[in-house]
Amino acid sequence: MSDPPVYKVVLVGDGNVGKTSLVRRFCEGRFEESRILTIGVDFQIKTVQLGERTVRLSIWDVAGQDRFRAFRDQFYSGLMAAALVYDATSPATFFNLPRWREEVLASVPGVPMVVIGNKNDLGPVVPPAEAEGWAKFEGRMPFLQTSALTGENVEEFFQGLGYLAYKHSESLKEFEQLRMSYSSR
Ligand code: G3D
Ligand code: MG
Numbered sequence: 001m002s003d004p005p006v007y008k009v010v011l012v013g014d015g016n017v018g019k020t021s022l023v024r025r026f027c028e029g030r031f032e033e034s035r036i037l038t039i040g041v042d043f044q045i046k047t048v049q050l051g052e053r054t055v056r057l058s059i060w061d062v063a064g065q066d067r068f069r070a071f072r073d074q075f076y077s078g079l080m081a082a083a084l085v086y087d088a089t090s091p092a093t094f095f096n097l098p099r100w101r102e103e104v105l106a107s108v109p110g111v112p113m114v115v116i117g118n119k120n121d122l123g124p125v126v127p128p129a130e131a132e133g134w135a136k137f138e139g140r141m142p143f144l145q146t147s148a149l150t151g152e153n154v155e156e157f158f159q160g161l162g163y164l165a166y167k168h169s170e171s172l173k174e175f176e177q178l179r180m181s182y183s184s185r
Helices: 021-026 066-076 090-095 095-105 128-139 153-184
Strands: 008-014 040-049 053-062 079-087 111-120 144-145
Touching: 008 128, 021 053, 021 111, 021 153, 040 153, 053 066, 053 090, 053 153, 066 079, 066 095, 079 095, 079 144, 079 153, 090 095, 090 153, 095 111, 095 128, 111 128, 111 153, 128 144, 144 153
Parallel strands: 008 053, 008 079, 079 111, 111 144
Antiparallel strands: 040 053
16 A cells, blocks of 8 residues: 555634644644744644545644745645634634635635634634635635634544545646646647
8 A cells, every 4th residue: 555645735814813723633632722823834744534545634834924924935835725714703814814815826726725713612703604605605615613622623624624635636636647648649
């Protein structure tokens, strides 16, 4: 058996929405009450089971702080899926999602995304129906409400991200094969 493929995925969104906490919860199964500010970028590799298929995700957690803006672009290259994360108690972080979406798409056109309303344990201030509506309208993106604190939907989130990454990678491969077969005629 060959090693399972590795797909690069990223979490983007404003600072403090819970990106690092979601990755920690998923990769290490724990939640830390106090998080130090992510400097630049972190990544972790984690195996995900998609039915019969095993894949590995290299999960990149990009700092949302504007001062790291110039630093971010290079981290988007080779991306297979992205999560747009907002804090469900902070409308401002939700209203910034279009900016995040455009930033990622400018670097990696066509990359699939999910929308994540985190800190759901605190009771959402952003109406979930509104977030879901935007996600659907903007790009038929799946929407999930999560909590890094309780673990709610954290597995589902990363499974979903893994599935999108796998599908996207397969379609890019198929496209490349088609292109090769045409150019060799
Ligand atoms: P970031 O990586 O997006 O910048 P962090 O966000 O993961 O560093 O989290 C920012 C703060 O929100 C942290 O609190 C963290 O504990 C808290 N947090 C993250 N996810 C959740 C969640 O699902 N529920 C609740 N209640 N809190 C969450 P501090 O106090 O360290 O700033
Ligand atoms: Mg962080």
